[in-house]
Amino acid sequence: MKYLWTIEKGFLKDIVDQFPDPAPAYTTISTLISRMVKKGYIGFEKYGRDKEYYPKITKTEYFKNHFKEIVSGFFNNSSSQFASFFTKNSDLSLEELRELESILQEKIKDKKQQ
Structure with a gap:
């Protein structure tokens, strides 16, 4: 692809x-x-x-489909279990962790406004 x-x-x-x-x-x-x-x-x-x-499918759609399969198959359909596994088992830099934190804060803000 x-x-x-x-x-x-x-x-x-x-x-x-x-x-x-x-x-x-x-x-x-x-x-x-x-x-x-x-x-x-x-x-x-x-x-x-x-x-x-x-x-026939964008890169974003393709990865979204595969991500859903991974979360469903390996993490009991739990995105939080995936996020926990990913952060604990990845060698993320402080900058990357702060970026993830910022993304999560933005998502929380969006959810609160809905």
């Missing part, structure tokens, strides 16, 4: 060309793209036998 978001649309060769060396096998990337098409993350337009692929 990362490389498709970068080029916005492209044929399989264009996507493969985005990977740094050594790039994964052409067939591996083709398989991954096919799976992403089935999941609705990638769309395509057909030109003869070739397909031009494009993202």
